[in-house]
Amino acid sequence: MNPATINLINQPLLVMEAASLRLGRRHFGPYTLTLHAGERVAVLGPSGAGKSTLLKLAARELHHSDGHISLLGRDIRHYSLREMSRRRAVLAQTTHVAFGMQTELVVSLGRAALEIDPHLTTIVHSAMQLAHAAHLAGRKMDQLSGGEQARIHLARIFAQLWDIEQGLVMMDEPLAALDPGLQGELLDSMQSYAEARGHALLAILHDINQALHAFDRLLLVNNGQLEKQVNADLHALPALQSLYGIQLGSLMTPDGQAVVYRQKNPSLSPRAQTHNRLNS
Amino acid sequence: MRIPFRLIPRAHWGNKWQVVLLVAITVLALALASSIGAVSIGWRDWLSPLQAESTGNSYVLWQLRVPRTLLALFAGGMLGVAGALAQGLFRNPLADPGLLGVNSGAACAAALTIVFADSLPWTLPAGLRPWLLPLAAFAGALLVCFTLDRVARWITPGSIAGLLLTGIALNAIAVAVLGLCTYLSTDEQLRSLSFWTLGSLAGAGWTIVGVALLMLLMAIWQVRRLARAMNALALGEAAAAHVGIEVATLRSRTILIVALLVGATVAWCGMISFISLIAPHLVRTLHGSDQRRVLPLSIFFGGLLLLIADTLARTLATPAEIPVGIFTALLGGPFFLMLLNQTRERIG
Amino acid sequence: MTSAHQDGQPALPSRRAHLQQWLGLGAMALAGLLPHGAHAANRRLICVGGALTEIVYALGASADLAGVDTTSLYPPAAQSLPSVGYARTLSAEGILALAPSMVLATEDAGPSTVLRQLENAGIAVHILAANHQFEGLLQRIQKVGELTGHAGEATELQTRLRNEWQMVRTNVEAHPAASPRVLFILSHSMSQIMVAGQETSADAMLRYAGARNAMQGFTGFKPLTPEAVIAAQPDIILLTDLGLKAAGSKAAILKLPGLAQTPAGRKQRIVSMETMLLLGFGPRLPLALKELDRSLQSAMQAG
Numbered sequence: 001m002n003p004a005t006i007n008l009i010n011q012p013l014l015v016m017e018a019a020s021l022r023l024g025r026r027h028f029g030p031y032t033l034t035l036h037a038g039e040r041v042a043v044l045g046p047s048g049a050g051k052s053t054l055l056k057l058a059a060r061e062l063h064h065s066d067g068h069i070s071l072l073g074r075d076i077r078h079y080s081l082r083e084m085s086r087r088r089a090v091l092a093q094t095t096h097v098a099f100g101m102q103t104e105l106v107v108s109l110g111r112a113a114l115e116i117d118p119h120l121t122t123i124v125h126s127a128m129q130l131a132h133a134a135h136l137a138g139r140k141m142d143q144l145s146g147g148e149q150a151r152i153h154l155a156r157i158f159a160q161l162w163d164i165e166q167g168l169v170m171m172d173e174p175l176a177a178l179d180p181g182l183q184g185e186l187l188d189s190m191q192s193y194a195e196a197r198g199h200a201l202l203a204i205l206h207d208i209n210q211a212l213h214a215f216d217r218l219l220l221v222n223n224g225q226l227e228k229q230v231n232a233d234l235h236a237l238p239a240l241q242s243l244y245g246i247q248l249g250s251l252m253t254p255d256g257q258a259v260v261y262r263q264k265n266p267s268l269s270p271r272a273q274t275h276n277r278l279n280s
Numbered sequence: 281m282r283i284p285f286r287l288i289p290r291a292h293w294g295n296k297w298q299v300v301l302l303v304a305i306t307v308l309a310l311a312l313a314s315s316i317g318a319v320s321i322g323w324r325d326w327l328s329p330l331q332a333e334s335t336g337n338s339y340v341l342w343q344l345r346v347p348r349t350l351l352a353l354f355a356g357g358m359l360g361v362a363g364a365l366a367q368g369l370f371r372n373p374l375a376d377p378g379l380l381g382v383n384s385g386a387a388c389a390a391a392l393t394i395v396f397a398d399s400l401p402w403t404l405p406a407g408l409r410p411w412l413l414p415l416a417a418f419a420g421a422l423l424v425c426f427t428l429d430r431v432a433r434w435i436t437p438g439s440i441a442g443l444l445l446t447g448i449a450l451n452a453i454a455v456a457v458l459g460l461c462t463y464l465s466t467d468e469q470l471r472s473l474s475f476w477t478l479g480s481l482a483g484a485g486w487t488i489v490g491v492a493l494l495m496l497l498m499a500i501w502q503v504r505r506l507a508r509a510m511n512a513l514a515l516g517e518a519a520a521a522h523v524g525i526e527v528a529t530l531r532s533r534t535i536l537i538v539a540l541l542v543g544a545t546v547a548w549c550g551m552i553s554f555i556s557l558i559a560p561h562l563v564r565t566l567h568g569s570d571q572r573r574v575l576p577l578s579i580f581f582g583g584l585l586l587l588i589a590d591t592l593a594r595t596l597a598t599p600a601e602i603p604v605g606i607f608t609a610l611l612g613g614p615f616f617l618m619l620l621n622q623t624r625e626r627i628g
Numbered sequence: 629m630t631s632a633h634q635d636g637q638p639a640l641p642s643r644r645a646h647l648q649q650w651l652g653l654g655a656m657a658l659a660g661l662l663p664h665g666a667h668a669a670n671r672r673l674i675c676v677g678g679a680l681t682e683i684v685y686a687l688g689a690s691a692d693l694a695g696v697d698t699t700s701l702y703p704p705a706a707q708s709l710p711s712v713g714y715a716r717t718l719s720a721e722g723i724l725a726l727a728p729s730m731v732l733a734t735e736d737a738g739p740s741t742v743l744r745q746l747e748n749a750g751i752a753v754h755i756l757a758a759n760h761q762f763e764g765l766l767q768r769i770q771k772v773g774e775l776t777g778h779a780g781e782a783t784e785l786q787t788r789l790r791n792e793w794q795m796v797r798t799n800v801e802a803h804p805a806a807s808p809r810v811l812f813i814l815s816h817s818m819s820q821i822m823v824a825g826q827e828t829s830a831d832a833m834l835r836y837a838g839a840r841n842a843m844q845g846f847t848g849f850k851p852l853t854p855e856a857v858i859a860a861q862p863d864i865i866l867l868t869d870l871g872l873k874a875a876g877s878k879a880a881i882l883k884l885p886g887l888a889q890t891p892a893g894r895k896q897r898i899v900s901m902e903t904m905l906l907l908g909f910g911p912r913l914p915l916a917l918k919e920l921d922r923s924l925q926s927a928m929q930a931g
Contacts, residue, residue, distance in 0.1 A: 318722045340724050343748065463850070467848065471735075475739050480739065482720060482742050598722050599710055599711075599725050600713025600718075
């Protein structure tokens with residue numbers, strides 16, 4: 001398939017049509033969603049809700065038993081792994097690298113499927129720079145902290161789709177192991193990286209504020225089902241409250257950003273309370 | 281210390297000077313190992329292939345010692361790269377074919393062949409006979425490899441402890457079958473069985489050296505293609521697939537090569553332990569973990585290690601010979617404990 | 629292990645040659661001047677198998693010996709010869725380094741590739757079968773005699789052995805009592821006993837001694853369960869000296885599982901003999917039989 005044609009007809013990047021999967025006794029799906037190039041979508045939901053399964057189905061790490069999943073209009077089952085690797089990158093929750101490899105080598109592995117790769121060295125260095133990992137060059141993976149390793153893997157994802165346009169970047173809790181300052185910086189890096197290339201971002205997050213600030217759309221997953229798709233603004237709060245079973249409130253910061261927090265006072269009706277605050 | 285990152289497209293042995301150094305060391309080691317032994321060799325013996333009449337000790341040099349040192353080098357290289365491949369495949373520096381029972385599986389199949397080949401209803405054509413044992417050993421090694429692969433994936437996914445325990449179980453089964461063969465064997469069969477348990481390069485001849493060289497070249501050729509994918513496998517199977525590596529193909533191909541290399545060395549040299557564990561680890565300590573360097577250099581280090589061990593085995597007690605397996609085990613046992621100590625946090 | 633002194637000669641001086649050098653001028657001169665000595669210099673023998681070494685010594689051909697294996701312990705002089713190691717892990721080059729003209733070996737010698745390499749190197753390799761019979765011994769003596777150029781001595785030895793054998797056998801057959809059941813224990817560990825079945829050297833010796841092997845129904849040396857030991861009901865336990873030494877004492881042997889419940893255990897009838905003497909089927913065979921017979925008889929009479 002020719003990328004040029006894709007742009008012309010503005011085909012959606014990822015389409016899942018009632019894709020479902022049975023894992024042991026658990027049933028996941030049907031998931032139906034459409035993702036366009038340049039979109040930033042966060043997947044939210046309680047632990048064990050099936051967020052990772054959704055991501056793994058889209059990444060073809062797990063194979064759907066029913067429904068249909070296509071990438072750029074083509075059934076993902078018809079892609080070779082090599083072709084897939086040039087269209088989408090996946091950052092897993094944890095990746096243990098064997099043998100204490102050197103950091104640059106790990107980053108370069110994002111492009112392992114390429115036979116000829118003349119700009120590999122430059123791309124690796126730029127990707128590490130973008131992931132705030134340039135100072136880790138020359139170190140070995142087994143000597144790095146969890147947060148430092150996470151940055152190397154992020155750089156690996158960056159390197160994988162560095163010279164591609166309108167790809168799909170999937171991330172499973174990419175910021176979990178990082179300290180708060182770095183979380184913000186790396187979120188910015190991800191956004192600028194995706195924006196510059198027209199990549200779509202599909203990320204599993206636990207932080208509602210990050211999801212609201214940096215993403216366009218929220219996929220709410222619960223009990224193996226895709227419960228709801230909402231825009232990432234304060235109107236999503238009721239849905240988020242029922243998703244997590246908690247009360248949420250919001251505050252405005254001086255620079256005009258809304259910050260969501262968990263309310264400790266359950267005495268009043270949660271819905272009324274929140275709506276009051278929202279509408280005020 | 282900052283190690284400059286260089287783009288290496290394929291597996292290779294090093295830059296031009298490093299290759300020259302490697303070749304020089306190998307040639308020197310071969311010459312040195314060939315010049316010492318129970319019989320003293322003069323410079324005339326070295327030239328004897330060029331002369332019409334053979335000198336006194338040219339037979340010892342050219343029919344016994346040179347083939348033997350070459351076989352030590354090649355078999356060690358085969359074991360070294362088999363170890364590096366197995367460790368890469370199972371993503372762990374402790375995943376040594378010997379420890380995982382691949383060697384004993386091969387020896388066990390060979391022993392079964394010795395004891396039961398005569399009681400089969402059909403007889404092999406004479407031309408195939410010399411290949412019967414290597415084939416059986418290969419089949420045994422292959423069976424153990426596939427079992428390991430299955431078990432490692434389904435019973436204890438991702439756990440090196442589970443893998444090593446499975447190896448212990450397979451080893452125990454193989455040793456038990458070997459014991460059964462010993463019990464059932466006639467005196468004559470017993471004599472050939474003891475060869476496998478002790479390990480020896482005494483059977484070296486030019487034919488075996490030639491076949492070993494062919495297999496080593498095959499391994500080098502394959503390794504050139506596999507090295508980069510092997511690197512990606514260090515990320516785990518899922519991540520390797522995400523970056524575009526056909527993991528299933530890589531696995532089965534690696535298993536096939538490991539079984540072939542281990543099966544061949546066991547059939548010709550018996551069970552020689554620990555070379556496959558030590559060689560890749562030495563390379564990683566000296567050159568880092570890039571499989572494009574680890575795989576080819578493991579051939580070199582494995583070959584050199586076995587050459588040293590065998591030279592000691594045949595020269596220390598002249599005119600008698602000490603089984604070479606004793607030296608590799610003496611070398612490897614403490615080494616394994618050291619390695620275990622280094623990786624203990626990750627076990628389990 | 630020997631110090632390999634090499635002085636440019638293709639024929640390497642063995643420890644023996646080395647010793648000769650230092651034994652004094654007289655011996656040196658003698659060895660050098662006598663035609664026999666010159667003869668010995670170009671016939672160099674390697675003996676793999678204790679019984680073969682004994683035969684070579686008995687034939688007076690020991691001057692030809694260039695090396696022996698680890699089972700060649702008798703006569704004690706053999707122990708000072710260069711050792712080519714364990715019979716099953718011979719080294720082609722190690723043997724060639726001793727510059728032999730001939731290798732005499734039992735069937736135990738190996739690996740087979742090494743024997744083939746030796747033959748390819750132009751060394752005459754003779755495998756002399758040990759068939760656990762007195763006649764087999766005579767044949768081997770004759771063969772060794774022919775190969776070493778001591779055919780005359782071989783005939784003499786054969787005649788002497790035949791006479792001795794006749795005497796011992798007559799003695800054995802003269803015993804009026806019923807033949808005792810004997811259990812031969814080759815080796816033992818805490819829980820297992822390795823005993824001799826049929827078609828073993830021990831079985832053959834017992835038969836010559838007019839005794840019955842308590843173990844029937846299998847061939848070769850096999851491990852035995854305590855129950856099978858009891859079921860065998862041996863009157864006498866026969867061991868090698870080494871086995872007895874390894875156990876420590878006769879009392880320790882009786883503690884092995886099952887043994888105390890046998891007639892041999894109850895009456896403490898334990899007999900031991902030197903391994904190579906008892907099982908070697910060498911030129912000491914009549915002596916071995918005589919000693920075995922005497923030991924068995926006195927054990928039976930004592931209990």
